[in-house]
Amino acid sequence: MRKHELLGQLSNLHEMMIQLFESTIEEECYRQFHPMLAPLAWYLGRGMYTETYWLREIVQGDSEMTARVREIFIPGVLPDQEQWKRLPPRDHLLNWALELQDENVMRLANPGALPQHPLLTSGRLLHFIVQSQSEIYEQMLQVLSERCLEMDRSHQVKRTLIGRVPTADLLGVSQGHYRIGTGNDAAAFDNEQPSQLIQLSNFRIDRQPATNAAFLAFTEAGGYNNQAYWSDTGWLWNKKKGYTHPHHWRQDDRQNWYGIGFNSPVDLIAEDPVMGTTHHEAVAYANWVSTLGDELSGAALQHEYQWEVATRTKVIKQFGRVWEWCSNIFEPYADYVATNYQEAKTTTFDNRHYTLRGGSLHTQRALRRASYRNSALPETDYLFSGIRLIYPPRQEN
Template identity: 25%
Template sequence: MTQFDYLCYEPWPLPSKLLMDLERSTHMTQTIIGKLDHGQEKVALLPGLNPPHWEFGHLIWFHEFWVHRKGVKSNPSFLAHADALFNSSEMIHDARWQVQIPSIDILMNYFSDVVERTLAILRSGILSPEQAYFIQLALYHEDMHNEAFAYMWQSLGYVWPLEQGLKASQDQHNDVESRYIHVPQCQFKLGSAPNTGFIFDNEKWQHEVLVPNFSISSHAVSNGEYLEFLRSLNDAGISFIEHQPAYWKKEGNTWFERFFDQWRELDLNASVRNISAHNAERYCLWKDVRLPTENELSVLMTAARESWQPSSLWEWTSSIFKPFEGFSPDPYQDYSAPWFDSRHRVLKGWSVYTPDYLRRSQFRNFYIPSRSDFFCGFRTCLA
């Protein structure tokens, strides 16, 4: 296909559906930012964080740039100097702490202005393919940043202001024993096909791959299983501090895990989370198992749900994030292409903070394997 692939991502959703989804996402964003206490917008310069008000300004700018400015810099912004302040493609990470961010009142007005103009388009009931694509792009980008706010708030120990997200993150546990599922060699269609609705460019295009037979765990590794690994290191006289999840602590004989600002006794049956790929691999080495490949985890996640247990976490694979053959970038060229650097790993799945419409088996998430601040876990394959 051509550089205009994105205009062919049919079927397009109804304007009324996009209206409902955008209102939901907007409410989440406003609640998250609006509930920050004074001073909490000032955070230390750390690799996994952005200043919260900068990130808020960025997601507004992105929405305005693609939906209302048509991706053309010469089309003026509703906010003076917005391009210089909030274009993540041109502002390196550390510089985001150096700029003078407008007041929260100005940012909230900017947000309302941008969103209301988009809602007016959706209320008209008529969308061109270009409008439908870019509104979805802006919506899903905002959803991803809302999820990023959740793991930032977790990192910072802030109160999470949305009850459903907090409750869901506390209830992810399973009492059924894990088992290994044997999957015979198969031909599998990896990626997304044309005319299946909105996709991201790194999913282009669907192609057949031969997946050799493998055996994969029905469940992600649990807190209890990971705790056994830490105890084995301790018994061997090896310090386990560098392998311990960042939000765990031990008091006496009891382990606790922090959920945002609350410490709770560790649920041994819950899937272990906030684990880097490096520590997942160290666990696998101890257990004489391995991480699944992207192909293997994709096969599992398209299988009947009764045969495997979702973890509600992004799950690590051993696969490097690479383009599929014939890849071409969509208009937001920095979504995928800069990260095909042999440093990023593919993750599959979703977290409890991922909207239902992004919980697709074709979706490819990607992070460097040393990161563990987002909501990630892992399952294993027999070696």
């Protein structure tokens, strides 16, 4: 991607992040709406800290600006609540962000304003900045979705969602050796590298992610109450939370289901991918589908290698509407080497996070590539996440 295109993306991200912040009342900018998410104001500040870290501290060797706010915007330096107490007031934070945005874009657009640095020579600097802001922008939307969940709004469903048991609409991937990951991509994070040659057996994969209608059929079949579908940890989570539906679903006074977006409630469209599922729910749904028999027998959650191969070989052409949970723990590839740059280093190789692939409707273009890897804890319910299943190869008579 050319420099002017990346600069255009960065400017758009700046504008969208400011709009989200300005359109939210001050009190709600500083509230925590989900126990696993920070307040909106923290994400705006975190975005500007990260951008300034790359541009001024790493490239220019000037840490004056970042050192002053580091304890606020680096996760874990202080307890979360203490970080949030130290956030500047709304107008101060907004003016600080706007000033940094203008200054940083000016420096990035004018090569003579920056010293020579390997990140500039390789083109990685601008990629890192755009991608980190893209990730933070999506987190800001997740905060606003959680805010919307708390709002007392009456919504009357106009198009009733009807549960529909899934049918087989599967695509085949042949056994073979395939390459995953990436080598010299300037945009790649350390967890996407180095490129790997892997071997896969034949498998079939859903053409589309699981739909709202199919997931409703799972709930109506007693999916949340049948322990046989759940992993041991998933069942404990299920009983503790008492969920009977995906996190973003609600019912109107006629018991019809609707969804919550980051702006407002919306009718759930039967054919759209289900959104807001945890890894625990994804596993339970897969086990339920497998019991339906015939071509759906043996259904399981996809491995990230299967997703990447199916995408790279163009077997899957439609993705990116929901993040897709994978069956595997988020782990480094063989011969992985962590980056020396703290703000680009993967921190979730802890044997607890699971992999997600593909991106959501709100994922920016900079992150929409076959090798990009996302991760989350299995109980994470606020993501724009869904489910795609794989199946054994068709049995020949």
